[in-house]
């Protein structure tokens with residue numbers, strides 16, 4: 001494994017073929033060889049992470065995916081994707097996990113730019129810079145966030161005005177969680193998670209996220225789910241009590257309903273997460289669960305102060321890499337007006 005870079009270590013590369021070797025094109029700093037000095041047309045999109053407040057998983061389908069009742073809540077940890085004109089597709093990434101983000105054609109942001117360009121019959125001539133704050137392979141949909149961010153940023157940069165329905169179609173082709181990253185807020189995902197119905201949420205909820213060293217592979221966690229459940233997985237259904245708790249903004253009721261069918265699989269692959277969950281519960285969290293496929297652990301608190309206190313206890317116990325507080329629901333992918341307002345001035 002490569003050494004951990006500093007939080008500001010930039011990585012950069014070019015190439016559109018999946019797995020194509022990288023060609024270094026600059027340090028990723030403004031004004032270097034990889035970025036045009038003139039930033040007048042840059043578009044930056046901010047996209048939230050997610051936690052699954054309910055993840056009910058059915059048996060595997062013929063296509064290898066699992067039928068879900070996936071209740072997503074977007075939370076206020078964000079990646080930012082900036083798109084600038086370039087001669088060909090280029091990628092850069094900064095942030096504490098930047099060394100774990102692929103910078104070739106498999107990167108979800110690159111795939112999103114390529115898919116949008118193909119839909120309009122144009123070349124994906126763009127430089128994408130990802131400011132990564134969402135844990136990589138952490139069960140918080142960071143790659144999906146970057147895909148939704150790149151889609152929206154390229155659409156604005158290229159002046160395409162692609163109808164929302166078409167953007168959502170492209171999102172679903174890119175990954176099961178990508179449509180939700182575009183939409184944000186709270187939503188029920190059916191099918192493999194891509195068919196969304198927006199949910200009403202009555203209040204802001206306070207969360208703590210304990211990140212772990214290293215990630216968990218989503219397909220590996222689903223495989224472990226299959227191994228543990230055998231043929232016993234039943235048809236997934238959303239919990240009416242949980243949807244009502246979200247609607248009412250009732251943290252106590254929501255805490256009683258949180259459920260993740262992938263949690264036993266994540267714990268089976270990473271048994272040490274049980275101690276992280278236990279520590280948060282012991283520190284007064286209203287509820288604790290693994291976020292999606294993990295290994296990030298999520299804790300619901302009753303107040304902002306409660307969340308800070310749980311985060312402090314997790315840090316002190318040394319049972320996580322970082323413990324961060326965030327609230328949800330958070331808005332979905334959106335172009336940052338402050339950056340474009342100045343950038344778009346002729």
Ligand SMILES: C[C@@](CO)(OP(=O)(O)O)[C@H](O)COP(=O)(O)OP(=O)(O)OC[C@H]1O[C@@H](n2ccc(N)nc2=O)[C@H](O)[C@@H]1O
Pocket residue numbers: 052055064065066067068070138139140141142144174175176177178191192193218219222291292293294
């Ligand atoms: C588990 C969840 C919960 O929201 O996310 P994470 O916690 O990893 O972020 C999602 O289901 C992950 O969605 P996403 O990461 O977009 O998955 P995809 O790219 O569509 O699929 C990656 C792989 O995950 C498995 N997969 C995904 C979705 C699904 N409904 N059934 C599956 O079995 C398949 O093995 C698939 O090949």
Ligand SMILES: Nc1ncnc2c1ncn2[C@@H]1O[C@H](COP(=O)(O)OP(=O)(O)O)[C@@H](O)[C@H]1O
Pocket residue numbers: 100101102106107108109130135136137138139140141142143144146147215216218293294
């Ligand atoms: N832009 C991206 N950011 C993070 N990971 C990416 C990206 N593009 C592709 N990936 C790949 O997707 C995998 C899952 O990443 P991520 O979406 O962060 O996790 P999760 O599915 O657990 O939410 C990573 O291990 C990485 O190989």
